[in-house]
Amino acid sequence: VASRLTVRRPKIDQGDTPKYWVLDDPQATHALNILHFGIPAGERYFIDSVRLAMKYVTDPQLKAEAKAFIGQETVHARLHEQAAEHLDLFDTPGIRPVVERADRRREALYRRIDAMPEPRRKRATLLWLSTTLLGEHFTALIADQVFDEAKVDTDALAPAMRELIQWHAAEELEHRTFPYDLYRHIGGGYLTRVAPAVVGIPGVVPGLVLLTSYVMLLDPEIRRPMSIRSYVRAVRGRRSPNLLDFVAQLPVYLRPSHHPDHIASHDDVARAYLQELVA
């Protein structure tokens, strides 16, 4: 059975990427630097929820897609970590230890759930997977903006970063329905799906602002928290994703009839991009 997802391994060399790789905009750069040091840990977290769910999957198509999903997220994590290394983000005190602690906690949680007797193991897996669905909802909405010329000007990015972000965003749109379909296939229901959203939806924007401020304070050339005025300027200049727009689309997740198939309006642009990438 062929998967609808393709694992691509683009060669991206960050050698010439400057420190402030969003058109000399330090704040917009740091807002997106979260991707490089934070997203890989998140992707490992998504992967583990899918690995836990594998033993309940009976559909060969979904099995093939699970493998491809894990492959895609693994390559994403690797290339973002390469970018983080290039930018010396991990050398900043306060980043590597935090990421390593998150990884250790995730591994411990995986072992604990994997050792649970049924039906507790499956219930815990569904709950973990539901947080993955929410994370994929967030990434799909941001990814959709990357392919919306009215919102994001990709020419504002240093070339290797532009490649990294476009490729990653396109694959996020490509696999956005997979975790959802997997969740439904193994019996996940509405209440467990929306449970993490009750905390996650109100928390995501404050979380992003705090994280951006955190990395800006760690940067010896900046040492101040995020400024709303520069943020508004960056959104007008299409150098930062539009968080108001993002927020406006979050609640669709709460609809009982929600399916991620319906959330991306620039899916076709993303698909065309991927087609060219492999050609």
Ligand SMILES: [Fe+2]
């Ligand atoms: Fe990803």
Ligand SMILES: [Fe+2]
């Ligand atoms: Fe993803």
